[in-house]
Amino acid sequence: MAQINPSILSADFARLAQEAEAVRGADWLHVDVMDNHFVPNLTLGVPIVESLARATDIPLDCHLMIEQPDRWAPQYVEAGAGSVTFHVEAAAAPVRLAREIRAKGARASMALKPATPIEPYEDLLPELDMVLIMTVEPGFGGQAFLDIMLPKIRRTRELIDKHGLSLWLQVDGGVAPSTIERCAEAGADVFVAGSAVYGADDPAEAVRALRAQAETAAAGAPWACKH
Numbered sequence: 001m002a003q004i005n006p007s008i009l010s011a012d013f014a015r016l017a018q019e020a021e022a023v024r025g026a027d028w029l030h031v032d033v034m035d036n037h038f039v040p041n042l043t044l045g046v047p048i049v050e051s052l053a054r055a056t057d058i059p060l061d062c063h064l065m066i067e068q069p070d071r072w073a074p075q076y077v078e079a080g081a082g083s084v085t086f087h088v089e090a091a092a093a094p095v096r097l098a099r100e101i102r103a104k105g106a107r108a109s110m111a112l113k114p115a116t117p118i119e120p121y122e123d124l125l126p127e128l129d130m131v132l133i134m135t136v137e138p139g140f141g142g143q144a145f146l147d148i149m150l151p152k153i154r155r156t157r158e159l160i161d162k163h164g165l166s167l168w169l170q171v172d173g174g175v176a177p178s179t180i181e182r183c184a185e186a187g188a189d190v191f192v193a194g195s196a197v198y199g200a201d202d203p204a205e206a207v208r209a210l211r212a213q214a215e216t217a218a219a220g221a222p223w224a225c226k227h
């Protein structure tokens with residue numbers, strides 16, 4: 001089943017609780033954490049995640065676009081994140097970090113920037129609950145989807161299936177009605193959408209429509225029959 005995770009980077013930060021309510025029915029709320037070092041933007045930290053976790057019952061999917069995720073990721077679990085994604089380019093010890101996130105009770109996920117291939121990390125897959133393929137350069141919402149990432153989504157799906165794993169495959173960046181079907185056909189099953197959801201007149205309806213599009217596209221994909 002396709003999951004749609006609205007990115008609060010495109011929401012009004014002064015009204016986060018209401019913005020979470022506006023996407024009721026979403027599977028997770030995607031929380032973009034940026035430190036102005038790993039990416040050229042600065043967003044929100046642990047105290048805001050703590051408050052948001054208290055303000056909504058939608059589980060939080062925290063995407064750490066930060067240096068030193070080994071130091072910070074456990075604190076996001078303690079703040080209430082149900083899933084924590086670290087960038088493999090920034091992690092000093094990704095296996096130890098994934099195990100620590102899981103031991104603390106959250107789902108562990110590894111993200112790859114557009115220029116980072118999946119193949120060197122094949123052996124790490126059993127340690128993870130999700131892989132995030134960035135479909136824009138991380139740092140900002142509202143960028144155009146990078147079509148050249150579709151082969152990497154396909155290869156990642158093949159590796160997941162080759163190892164008989166059930167981990168989720170998330171895509172993030174430029175996901176919209178015009179791109180979500182290609183992502184689903186390539187093998188993604190979790191879709192982050194910022195501007196396509198929060199820029200819509202009815203964000204909750206946008207979530208439902210994106211999910212329906214992804215599910216229809218995935219139903220016809222060759223990898224779908226294996227699930």
Ligand SMILES: O=C(CO)[C@@H](O)[C@H](O)COP(=O)(O)O
Binds near residue numbers: 137
């Ligand atoms: O991580 C990021 C950007 O770095 C994303 O989560 C964006 O926030 C998605 O926004 P849209 O591309 O969907 O507008």
